[in-house]
Amino acid sequence: MEKKSTTKKKFILVAEDDKAYANVYQLKLAKEGYEVKIAFDGEEALNLCRKRKPDLMILDLLLPIADGFEVLEALQKDKRFRNIKVIVLSSLSQSEDILRVKKLGALDYFVKSNITIQEMVAKVKKYLDYKNIRRVKNKKDRK
Amino acid sequence: MELFNFKDLKIGVRLRFIIEIILLLFLVAFFINSQKTIEGFLSILIIIVLTFILGVIFFRSIIIPLNDLIVFAQKIIKGELSARVELKSKDEFGQLADYFNNMATKLDESMKMIERRSEVLAERIIELSEEKNKSAAILSSIGDGVFLVDAEERILLMNKVAEELSGYNLEEVFQKPYSEIFKFIWEKEQNKNYPNFIGKAMREGEIQNLTQTLLIKKSGKNISISISAAPVKYSRGETFGCVVVFRDASGDRELERAKDKFLAIASHQLRTPLGSTKWNLEMILGEEVGRIPQKAKELLRQIYKSNDRLINLVNDLLDVSRIDQGKTKNDPEITDVIKIIKIKIQELSNLAEAKSINVKLEVPEGKTFNAFVDPQHFSDQVMQNVLANAILYNRRGGSVLIQIAPLDKEVRIRIDDTGIGIPEREQSKIFSRFFRANNAIKSEADGSGLGLYVVKYYIESWGGKIWFESNEGKGTTFHISLPIKKL
Numbered sequence: 001m002e003k004k005s006t007t008k009k010k011f012i013l014v015a016e017d018d019k020a021y022a023n024v025y026q027l028k029l030a031k032e033g034y035e036v037k038i039a040f041d042g043e044e045a046l047n048l049c050r051k052r053k054p055d056l057m058i059l060d061l062l063l064p065i066a067d068g069f070e071v072l073e074a075l076q077k078d079k080r081f082r083n084i085k086v087i088v089l090s091s092l093s094q095s096e097d098i099l100r101v102k103k104l105g106a107l108d109y110f111v112k113s114n115i116t117i118q119e120m121v122a123k124v125k126k127y128l129d130y131k132n133i134r135r136v137k138n139k140k141d142r143k
Numbered sequence: 144m145e146l147f148n149f150k151d152l153k154i155g156v157r158l159r160f161i162i163e164i165i166l167l168l169f170l171v172a173f174f175i176n177s178q179k180t181i182e183g184f185l186s187i188l189i190i191i192v193l194t195f196i197l198g199v200i201f202f203r204s205i206i207i208p209l210n211d212l213i214v215f216a217q218k219i220i221k222g223e224l225s226a227r228v229e230l231k232s233k234d235e236f237g238q239l240a241d242y243f244n245n246m247a248t249k250l251d252e253s254m255k256m257i258e259r260r261s262e263v264l265a266e267r268i269i270e271l272s273e274e275k276n277k278s279a280a281i282l283s284s285i286g287d288g289v290f291l292v293d294a295e296e297r298i299l300l301m302n303k304v305a306e307e308l309s310g311y312n313l314e315e316v317f318q319k320p321y322s323e324i325f326k327f328i329w330e331k332e333q334n335k336n337y338p339n340f341i342g343k344a345m346r347e348g349e350i351q352n353l354t355q356t357l358l359i360k361k362s363g364k365n366i367s368i369s370i371s372a373a374p375v376k377y378s379r380g381e382t383f384g385c386v387v388v389f390r391d392a393s394g395d396r397e398l399e400r401a402k403d404k405f406l407a408i409a410s411h412q413l414r415t416p417l418g419s420t421k422w423n424l425e426m427i428l429g430e431e432v433g434r435i436p437q438k439a440k441e442l443l444r445q446i447y448k449s450n451d452r453l454i455n456l457v458n459d460l461l462d463v464s465r466i467d468q469g470k471t472k473n474d475p476e477i478t479d480v481i482k483i484i485k486i487k488i489q490e491l492s493n494l495a496e497a498k499s500i501n502v503k504l505e506v507p508e509g510k511t512f513n514a515f516v517d518p519q520h521f522s523d524q525v526m527q528n529v530l531a532n533a534i535l536y537n538r539r540g541g542s543v544l545i546q547i548a549p550l551d552k553e554v555r556i557r558i559d560d561t562g563i564g565i566p567e568r569e570q571s572k573i574f575s576r577f578f579r580a581n582n583a584i585k586s587e588a589d590g591s592g593l594g595l596y597v598v599k600y601y602i603e604s605w606g607g608k609i610w611f612e613s614n615e616g617k618g619t620t621f622h623i624s625l626p627i628k629k630l
Contacts, residue, residue, distance in 0.1 A: 020419030024426055031431060062411075091414040093461065095472030113418030113454045117425045 009035040010128055013054035015045035015071060017063050021112065025058065028117055029124065042066025046074055049081055056128050059106070061090040061097065072104035087127050089120070151233040154205065161201050165194050208236035215243060224251035285388075288368075291375070292321050293384040296341060308368070308391060310361030321387075326359040330367060330396075331469030333357070344372040345382050358389065367396045399467070406464040410457045417454050424450065452589045459593035462524065463576065466600050471520070475605050478518040479511055480554055480625070484545060487526040495534050501542040502534065512547050514554040514625035520601045528594035529558055529621055535588035536619075537562035553607070556623040564615040573611075574599045582615065 012034045014025045022038045029036045037054075039045035041064040045057070061068035068088060075081040086106045090097070093111045101109055107127055110120070152160065168190040176183040208230050218226035224247060230240035282289060288305035292298055297318045306312050309325060316324045327337045340351040350373045357365040370389040377383050424447045426432060428440060435443070465471050481504075488502050495502045506512070514521075533543040541561035548555045565573055569580045577592040602609045606626045613619040 018415055018419055020416070020423060024419070024422040027426060027431060091411050091418060093458075094465070094470065096470075099472070111414075111418075113414045113421060114458065117422050117429070120422075 009033065010055040011035045011037070011052060012056050012058065012124065012128075013037050013039060013045060013048055014058045015039045015042060015063055015068070016058070016060045017041060018060075021060075024117060028121065032121055032124075034124075040064070042068065042071045045071055049075070049084065053080070054084060056124060057084055057086045058124070059086050059088050059090075061088060061092050061101070069100065069104065072101065072106060076105055085127055085130065087123060089115075151237075153234055154236075157201060157204065157234070161197050164197060168193060205236075208232065208234075208240070212236065212239060212243065215240075215247075219243075219247055219250070224254055288389045288391075289386065290321070290325075291384055291386050292341060294345065294382055296321050296345075296385075298324060299384065305389070308358065308360070308366060308389065325387075327353075327370070328357050328359065328365075330355040330357050340370075341372045341385050341387060345374045345385050348374050348376075348382070350374075354392070366391060367393045369395070403464045403468045406460060410461045410464070413457050414454070417450060417457065420450050421447065421454065455589070456591045459591040459597070462597050463593050466597065473517050473520060473601070473604055475515050475517050475629070477513045478516050478521060480514050480516075480521075480547065480556070481506055481512055483518060483522045484526055484530075484547075484556075487522060487530055488545075491527075491530055491534060494531065495543070498534065498537060499540045500534050500537050502530075502545070503542065504545045504547075506547045510549075512549060512554045513627060514605075514607075515628050516605045516607070516625055517601070524597050524601055525623070528598045529623070532590075532594065533558055533560040533562065533619075533621075535590070536560070536583060536586060541618075550624075552627060554625045554627060556625070558621045558623075559618065560620075561618045564617055564619050565611070565613040566615050567613075570611075570613065574609075 012029055014022065014029075014036060016022045016025060016038060017040050022040070026036050026038060037048055039048050043065045045059070045063075046066070048054075049057070059068045059071060063071070066074070068090065072086065075084055075086065082105075088101050088106045088109045089112045090109070091112055093114075098109045107130065108123065110123065115123075172183075172187045172190045175186045211228050211230060215226060215228035227244050227247060228240045230237050282300070282302045285302055286304060288302065288308045290298055290301035290305045298313075298316045298321050299318070301309075301311075301313050301316065311324055321341060322339070329335050329337060337356070338353075340353055344351045350371055352369075352371045354369045356368050356370055358368045358370075359365055368389045369392045370387065372385050372387045374385050375383045424443055427435060428443050428447065484504060488504060491502070516525075530543070530545075537543065537560050543561075544557075544559040546557045546559075548557070563582050563586055565580050566582060569578075572578045573580065574595050575592075576596045578596075579590055579592040583590060599609055602623060602625070608624045609621065611619055611621045
C-alpha cells in the first residue's frame with residue numbers, strides 16, 4: 001500500500017464552505033498535481049476522510065453542521081484518523097482560536113486573507129513532506 | 144450759694160464734727176447742770192434732743208446715698224446698664240457714685256460692643272451653616288461618587304453616590320486611608336499595579352484622569368468606573384487634600400463592548416470575500432486560467448492592490464479592537480531579536496525591491512540580542528509596521544538602516560530611513576489612533592493610521608519605549624528600547 005501511494009497522486013481534502021475559495025483550491029492544487037476533494041461542511045469532511053484517508057487536510061473553522069473545531073475533535077477521537085495531517089486556513093485570527101486549534105492537533109494555522117496562493121501552495125508542499133510526529137510515535141508503538 | 148454743705152464733708156470729718164459738737168454740748172450741759180437749775184435740766188433736754196437730731200442728720204447723710212448705691216447696684220445686676228446713680232455730694236459716696244457711674248458706662252459700652260459683635264457673629268454663623276448645608280446639599284446631589292481625602296490620604300467626606308457605589312458608609316470609613324477602602328484595579332490587566340493617582344494628583348498638583356478601571360465594592364463585586372482626582376489647595380498654596388470623583392461607567396463599557404464585538408464580527412465577515420477576491424485575482428493574474436491581455440493585467444493588478452489595502456485595514460481594525468477589548472494574547476519571553484528582524488526583512492524584500500530601497504541590518508558579528516518580548520507581536524506588529532513604514536514612506540532608491548546595540552538593561556534598536564519624514568507640528572500625534580501625517584496621506588503609500596498605535600501599545604506593554612527624530616523631507620529615525628528581562 002505505502003509504495004503504491006507514493007506513485008499515486010497525493011490526496012488533499014479541503015473543508016471549505018466558501019465557493020470562491022473552494023474554486024481556487026480545486027483549480028490550483030489540481031494544477032500542482034494533487035488530487036483534491038472539497039467538503040462544504042464539517043460532516044462531509046469527516047465522511048470523505050472515512051472513504052479515503054487524505055495525505056493532508058486543509059480545514060476552515062467556520063463551517064456548517066460541524067465546525068472546524070468539532071472536526072479536529074472527531075479526528076482526535078478516532079484512532080484511524082489520528083495521524084491525518086491538518087493545517088487550518090481560516091478568516092479567524094484570534095490568539096485563542098489559534099491556540100485551541102493547535103491543542104486539537106492541527107500542524108499550523110494561517111489567516112487566508114493574509115497569504116497568497118503561492119504561499120498557500122508552499123505550505124501545502126511543506127506539510128505534505130512533513131513527518132507527523134505522532135505518526136512516528138504510532139509506528140514505534142506498533143513495533 | 145451754699146458756703147458750707149455738710150454733705151460735702153468726708154464721712155470721718157463729718158463724724159468727728161458731730162462728735163465734737165455733741166461733746167461740746169455735753170460740756171456746756173455739765174457746766175449749766177452744775178448749778179442745778181431748771182435751765183440746767185432744760186438745757187440737758189435740749190442737748191439730748193439736739194444730739195438726737197444731729198445723729199439722725201448724720202445717719203441720713205450716710206444711709207440715703209448708701210441706699211441709692213444699693214438700688215443702683217441692684218439695677219446693674221438686673222442688667223439695666225443705662226441706670227446711673229445721682230449723688231452730687233463731694234464725699235466718699237459722691238466719689239463712689241462717680242466710679243460706679245463710670246463703671247456702668249464702661250460696662251454699658253462693652254456690653255453694647257459685645258452685643259454688636261455677637262450679632263455679626265450670629266449672622267456669620269447663620270450664613271456659614273447655610274453655606275455648609277448648601278455644600279452638603281450640592282455634594283449629596285451630585286450624580287457621581289465623590290470623596291475627599293486629606294493630605295495624608297485619609298477619607299474626610301463622601302457623598303451618597305460614593306456610598307452606594309462602594310458599599311461603605313461615611314461613618315465606617317471616616318479618617319481611614321482611602322487605599323484601605325477604595326480598591327481600584329485595571330479593567331484589562333487586573334494583575335498590573337494600579338497607580339496611587341490620588342497621591343500623584345497631590346504631589347504634582349495636577350488633575351489625574353483614569354478610565355478602564357474597576358472598583359471592588361465592599362461586597363467583593365466589581366464595577367466599571369471612570370475616575371478623576373483633583374488636588375485641593377489652601378489659598379496659600381499648600382495642599383489640603385484631594386477631591387476624587389468617580390462614575391459608574393458600566394453603561395459606557397457595555398456600549399464599547401458592543402461596538403468592539405460588532406467590529407470583530409464585521410471584520411471577520413469582511414475578510415472572507417476580501418481573501419477570496421485576493422486568491423481569485425491571483426489566479427487570473429498568474430494566468431492559471433488562460434492568457435489575459437497586458438492592459439487587463441494592469442487593471443487587475445490595481446484591483447489586487449486596492450483589495451490588499453482593504454485587507455490590511457481590516458487587520459489593523461481587528462488588532463486595535465482586540466487591544467481595546469484586552470483580548471490580545473501577550474506573553475513576553477526571552478526572544479532573539481536579530482532572528483526575527485532578519486526574517487522580517489526577508490518577508491518585506493518584495494516591497495523594498497519594488498521601490499529599489501536598500502534595507503541593511505548592521506549588528507556586531509556573532510552576537511545575539513535577547514529581549515523580553517512576545518515574539519509573535521514583536522514580529523507581526525512591531526517590526527512589520529516599523530519596517531514597512533520605513534520602506535513605504537521612503538523615496539525611490541532610498542535606504543533603511545537597522546542597527547542594534549546592547550545597553551546595560553535594554554536592547555536598543557535604531558531604524559533610520561531616508562523618507563518623507565514627519566512634519567514637526569504633527570509629531571506629537573503620530574502614535575494616535577487613525578492619525579496619519581499630512582505628507583503621509585499625500586504619499587502613494589496606503590495606511591490606516593493604526594500601525595504605530597499598535598506598535599507603541601505592544602512595546603509599552605513589555606515595559607519598553609519607542610521614540611523618534613524626524614526631519615521633514617530628509618528622513619526619520621525610530622528608536623526602540625526593549626527590556627531584557629521581566630518587568
